[in-house]
Amino acid sequence: MSAVDLSIRPDASDPHGFDARVAREGSGALRGVRVTTLQVNVTARCNLACHHCHVESGPKRSESMDEAGAERILALLASNPAVQVLDLTGGAPELNPHFRRLVQGARALGRRVIDRCNITVLFEPGQEDTAIFLADNQVEIVASLPCYTAENVEQQRGRGVFPKSIEGLQALCALGYGRRGSGLELDLVYNPVGAFLPPPQDELEARYRSELFERYGIVFGRLIAITNMPIKRFRHELERDGGYREYLELLCANFNPTTLDHLMCRSMLSVRWDGALFDCDFNQQLEIRPPDSSLLPATIWDVDDLDELTRRPIATAAHCFGCTAGKGSSCGGSLTGASLG
Numbered sequence: 001m002s003a004v005d006l007s008i009r010p011d012a013s014d015p016h017g018f019d020a021r022v023a024r025e026g027s028g029a030l031r032g033v034r035v036t037t038l039q040v041n042v043t044a045r046c047n048l049a050c051h052h053c054h055v056e057s058g059p060k061r062s063e064s065m066d067e068a069g070a071e072r073i074l075a076l077l078a079s080n081p082a083v084q085v086l087d088l089t090g091g092a093p094e095l096n097p098h099f100r101r102l103v104q105g106a107r108a109l110g111r112r113v114i115d116r117c118n119i120t121v122l123f124e125p126g127q128e129d130t131a132i133f134l135a136d137n138q139v140e141i142v143a144s145l146p147c148y149t150a151e152n153v154e155q156q157r158g159r160g161v162f163p164k165s166i167e168g169l170q171a172l173c174a175l176g177y178g179r180r181g182s183g184l185e186l187d188l189v190y191n192p193v194g195a196f197l198p199p200p201q202d203e204l205e206a207r208y209r210s211e212l213f214e215r216y217g218i219v220f221g222r223l224i225a226i227t228n229m230p231i232k233r234f235r236h237e238l239e240r241d242g243g244y245r246e247y248l249e250l251l252c253a254n255f256n257p258t259t260l261d262h263l264m265c266r267s268m269l270s271v272r273w274d275g276a277l278f279d280c281d282f283n284q285q286l287e288i289r290p291p292d293s294s295l296l297p298a299t300i301w302d303v304d305d306l307d308e309l310t311r312r313p314i315a316t317a318a319h320c321f322g323c324t325a326g327k328g329s330s331c332g333g334s335l336t337g338a339s340l341g
Contacts, residue, residue, distance in 0.1 A: 018320045025257040030266070030314040032279075035080070035306045037268040039087040039281060039331065040065070040073055042096040044273065047124050050144075050157045054232045054285050057091040065273040070098035072275065072300050074105040080306045087268075087331065089116040089281065094130055107137050114140045116189075116331075119168035120161055131168075135175040140185040142224065142331075143169065148211040152193050169218045178219040187222045195238060195247040197254060197326045198225035201334040224333035227251075229282050229322045251321035259328035262335040265314050269306065275299040279314045281331070282322075290315045 022030055043064040046057035065073075077083055086106040093099055093115060106113045115134060122131050134141060143165075147153050150162035169186075176182035188208060192198055205223035212218040228234050230247055238244035265280040276299055278284040290296050295312050297303040328335025 018316045018318060021252075021255060021321075022260065022316075025260070027257070027260050030260070030263070030316060032309060032312045032314060033266050034082055034310050035267060035269050036083060037085040037087055037264075038073065038076065038083055038271060039089060039268055040102070040271040041089050041091070041273055041281060041284065042070075042093045042099060042102070043091040045095050046091040046118065047095070047121050048092075048118055048157055048161065050233075054229050054234065054282060055091060056232050056285075061091065063273045064096050065098060065275075067098055067101075069273070069275050069300070070102050070105075073102060073271065074109070076300060076304075076306065077106055077109050077111055079304060083111070083306060085112045085114060087114040087116070092118055092121040092124075094121050094127060095124070100133060103133075103137050103139055107139075112140060113137070114142055116142045116144075118144045118157075118165075119172075120164040122168045122171065123164055131171055131175060135172075135177065135184055138183055140187070141172065141177060142187045142189060143172075143220075145169070145188045145208075146191055146193065148208050148215075155193055156191075166216050166218070169212075169220075170216060173218055178221055186220045187224055188220050189224045189226060191226045191228055195228070195243050195250070197250070198227060198329070198334075201225040201327065222333065224331075225327075225329070226331070226333070227322045227325060227329035229319050231282060231319050232285055248318060248321065251325040254325040255321060256324055256326060256328060256336065259324045259335040262328065262330070263314075263323055264330040264332065265323075268331075269309070271300055275301060277303070282319055283315055283317075286317065286319070288315050288317055 019029065044055060044057050044061035045064060047059060049058035077086060086102065088099065088102060094117065103113050121127055145153065145165055146156050153162040153165065172186055175184065177184040178186035190198060190204060201223060204225060208223050230238060230244060235244060238247050268280065270278040270281050270284045272278065272284050277297055278289060290313055323329050
């Protein structure tokens with residue numbers, strides 16, 4: 001297990017002042033509530049290298065949670081019954097050698113398990129039976145599909161990704177995924193191709209549902225619309241094209257205070273492949289932790305009772321405006337149906 005570097009702190013010179021904006025809304029400092037979800041980034045390795053990926057995953061990345069880390073996650077689940085969801089992400093989480101142990105262990109404890117799957121990984125060597133494994137264990141799949149057209153998908157994710165994605169979704173549907181009453185949940189994820197906010201989630205979902213069923217016979221549960229965060233690869237793209245500040249201003253101008261009570265960072269803990277703890281996956285990638293390390297234990301080995309983290313202050317920075325813009329954004333989709341005034 002590699003040493004965890006906790007030396008990086010939030011940028012106090014943040015020109016957009018997320019904390020100040022929250023304070024002006026009378027909400028006080030952003031604080032956590034009881035932890036109900038552990039989101040674990042089990043590997044940075046991925047068979048794709050998507051342009052928007054805030055993890056900067058790819059085939060050349062090798063970081064991966066080891067057996068000790070996986071067993072510690074299961075021990076935390078066993079001792080913290082309030083945590084009802086194990087959310088596995090990456091990279092392509094299925095490429096971690098302990099992925100199946102995590103799934104089976106969490107399911108044996110009666111917890112929901114979410115697999116954030118890019119679908120094309122199902123065609124990688126050694127993954128031939130992964131779809132059946134997921135179905136047998138009633139794993140909820142959240143599948144990346146930035147659009148229902150090949151052009152937009154491959155603009156973000158690379159040539160040849162769209163037909164593989166469709167084939168993989170069809171295989172999942174054949175197992176019962178997405179079909180009402182099957183108990184096999186399949187949600188799709190949309191994120192914009194460029195520097196703009198997602199359209200209304202319910203309207204876009206209706207278009208996805210119609211297009212995918214009529215063209216390919218694909219059914220699914222929900223569409224999850226996620227705002228592109230101005231960090232890592234997407235930030236590099238924005239800076240290259242001279243649009244970074246303009247995009248930040250768009251997010252700030254669309255700040256919606258009704259999203260604050262529903263932010264995913266409040267009820268979730270984010271775990272890095274090496275066991276380091278963060279408030280959310282975006283803070284994890286930027287290595288942003290609270291200025292006072294006593295407010296959030298350094299690693300999964302430094303805490304036993306996750307209820308101790310209730311009411312903890314959340315570390316924030318400019319990218320947090322991405323979660324509060326418009327109807328809001330989280331790993332579960334839009335946060336509110338309310339329109340901006």
